[in-house]
Amino acid sequence: GENVEQHPSTLSVQEGDSAVIKCTYSDSASNYFPWYKQELGKRPQLIIDIRSNVGEKKDQRIAVTLNKTAKHFSLHITETQPEDSAVYFCAASKGGSQGNLIFGKGTKLSVKP
């Protein structure tokens, strides 16, 4: 079955710096790749997603890139702010009737003011 590896497990950056989190997946049939942000004690929130027919997607300070050949995708956060501090999860799905999400283990991002 699908396996998603996520790196790094922890990431500490200074406010204003960029942060990059990387994930690799094993099943070439996966075609949907969301990213979730989970603050302490709260539910995971969908922050951005990308489908396999697109190589890059941007939403303000957040961008996601996908390399289907290498089977990896990355989350880029620019101009980080203290409120970006949270655990970020990547996930992969085959969509449709096999739409269950397989998650990476998460990255704890700390943004120091």
Added chain:
Amino acid sequence: KAGVTQTPRYLIKTRGQQVTLSCSPISGHRSVSWYQQTPGQGLQFLFEYFSETQRNKGNFPGRFSGRQFSNSRSEMNVSTLELGDSALYLCASSGAWGHLNEQFFGPGTRLTVL
């Protein structure tokens, strides 16, 4: 639009008991998925229901079961609770037209097994 809701938010049970958790999806969403979140194993997929039918199942023992009702509300049941079942149980709904894959999570039910 109201988000995904889950009840109860917290539960304390003892080993051997059983528990039922409930999830109400976003209005119009027909798919409900359940996940277990623990510090050690992260977020793991339990099962997915769509139109009252289990469509996908993760790698959990048969003690974990679920169902979905005609109004898309879903319940999951864990029988013969073990200490290792202590976790945050999250449900997620999806199925909005044009956004079939996007899953939106509820606040979770924190289950503690003593």
